Amino acid sequence: MVGPRHSWAVSAADARALQRRLRERVIRGDALGPVAVVAGADVAFAGEEAVAAIVTLSVPALSLCEVVAARRRVAFPYVPGLLTFREGPALEAAFRRLRRRPDLILFDGHGLAHPARFGLACHLGLRWDVPAVGCAKSLLTGEVALERLGRRRGGHRAIRAEGEVVGAALRTADGVRPIFVSAGHRVSLATALRLAFRCCRGYRVPEPLRLADAAVALLKRRGGSVLAPEDLTPLLRFPRQRRAAARARARLDTPGTA
DNA sequence: GCGACAG
DNA sequence: ATCTTGTCGC
Numbered sequence: 001m002v003g004p005r006h007s008w009a010v011s012a013a014d015a016r017a018l019q020r021r022l023r024e025r026v027i028r029g030d031a032l033g034p035v036a037v038v039a040g041a042d043v044a045f046a047g048e049e050a051v052a053a054i055v056t057l058s059v060p061a062l063s064l065c066e067v068v069a070a071r072r073r074v075a076f077p078y079v080p081g082l083l084t085f086r087e088g089p090a091l092e093a094a095f096r097r098l099r100r101r102p103d104l105i106l107f108d109g110h111g112l113a114h115p116a117r118f119g120l121a122c123h124l125g126l127r128w129d130v131p132a133v134g135c136a137k138s139l140l141t142g143e144v145a146l147e148r149l150g151r152r153r154g155g156h157r158a159i160r161a162e163g164e165v166v167g168a169a170l171r172t173a174d175g176v177r178p179i180f181v182s183a184g185h186r187v188s189l190a191t192a193l194r195l196a197f198r199c200c201r202g203y204r205v206p207e208p209l210r211l212a213d214a215a216v217a218l219l220k221r222r223g224g225s226v227l228a229p230e231d232l233t234p235l236l237r238f239p240r241q242r243r244a245a246a247r248a249r250a251r252l253d254t255p256g257t258a
Numbered sequence: 259g260c261g262a263c264a265g
Numbered sequence: 266a267t268c269t270t271g272t273c274g275c
Binding site (some may be wrong): 042043044045078079080081083086087107108109110113114115119120134136137138139140141180 | 262263264265
Binding site for chain 3 (some may be wrong): 043044045046078086
């Protein structure tokens, strides 16, 4: 594990100071090799405990490689903009358990599309020195003309904040609400969009994150922090034909603050 | 001071 | 994120 390390036990004020200091070290352009293994990281909460899971898949097949998880006592409240300080400890504990470092990690949250341009994907991507992309389900900052976003899968539209493009809304499947993609570390927005879209298999949420979400949900109800790839195989099925229903919903899309 | 506000 | 049943639409 390389990169900037600091304690997670900080105050909100110190957390913001750390963001301002560390954001300068984020590599914004493409500085990554071929992506043969992509990971998805997510966290669930059960009382005072955080359950994190990281799932790795092969590219381009998207077949399951590894599944690791860890539980940690929650020590930081949810504060918009400081999500990393709440989820970071558990995510990092899980990350340490990976046998093989992924070539890219998708996070459930923003990267540069963050008020300090240092969202979860920037922070952990930098800290672990792994190319990272932020894939959030709602907007935290900035504006995007969703009414001008194509309804079909692959359509995307820039997210602008304070005069600069910080990310993009991406239609990951026909007729579903878009997700918000932004560069985390070692990737350009164009590459982040391409890679995130490449991980989609018919559902709104990219496969790595969909499986990581299923993993934490399973561990939350089953307990423990150990699970095998087989536990997730039931979810590797492609979605049914639901185009019509999905298209109808797309016209009513109102993400951002859903 | 008044909203907005990843998960 | 989490608390929670049914329900609208394909």
